[in-house]
Amino acid sequence: MERVKKRKGLQLPHVIPIRISEEKYRELSGLLQQSHCRSMSELLRKIIDNRKIIVGNVDQGNRLMLEELALIRKEVLAIGVNINQATRRVNSERLPADRLGHALEIVRLFQQADERISRLFTLMAKLSERW
Template identity: 30%
Template sequence: MEKNQAPEKPYWLTVRLSPREVQKLKKLLAQSAHCRNLSELVRTILFKQELTIKKRNASLDELKSEIVKVKGELRSIGVNINQVTHYFNGHPDPAEKRYFARKILPLYKKVGQKTEQLMVMVSQLSRL
């Protein structure tokens, strides 16, 4: 027998279920961390083996998507800062350097705002 192949189960057990019971089992199967099909789930329940349920926290999912959004915004701001810094270092004229320095200041302020936003999100994570 191969490693990944389940042991042979030659006996069949037929059980009649209501649509509601089938839905309940399918919901449990979707939440189960280890059962791959209904048969496995029913055997696990029937023989009182430990059933691990995966739970999702909707507020955590929402927070994760916000963090990903802020990460993208910070990456864009960083690219802009790098471009302005490149132009700044490439121009020897002091007037042009002042222009680029003034242009980069709002970008650094945005980084500060996004960092504060991330800190709020991290504190929310610590409360979950």
């Protein structure tokens, strides 16, 4: 497969090698890590063109909370699938004793879902306090 060529106006045909001090390199590397730029070249082009460099601070507390929210979402979805399966088993059983066993399993699954949802509301309250 052939490489897609950029339009004439978007090509960057000139290479300009430069040397900078170790201190300046560390400063630029730090800025690169904080910015949305993918490479040092992209960062330097923005600096030369006097374009805005978007710097984002990553709040680890929010990041961990969002990861936990995603985990709770997966758990609640899995519990929902299990409840649907147990409900089908209850409806397919003929004997009342067997139905009761599956119904108790459904109750246990709803209790698990309730625990996860309580944790979800706690996390949402913490998030709303921050904003």
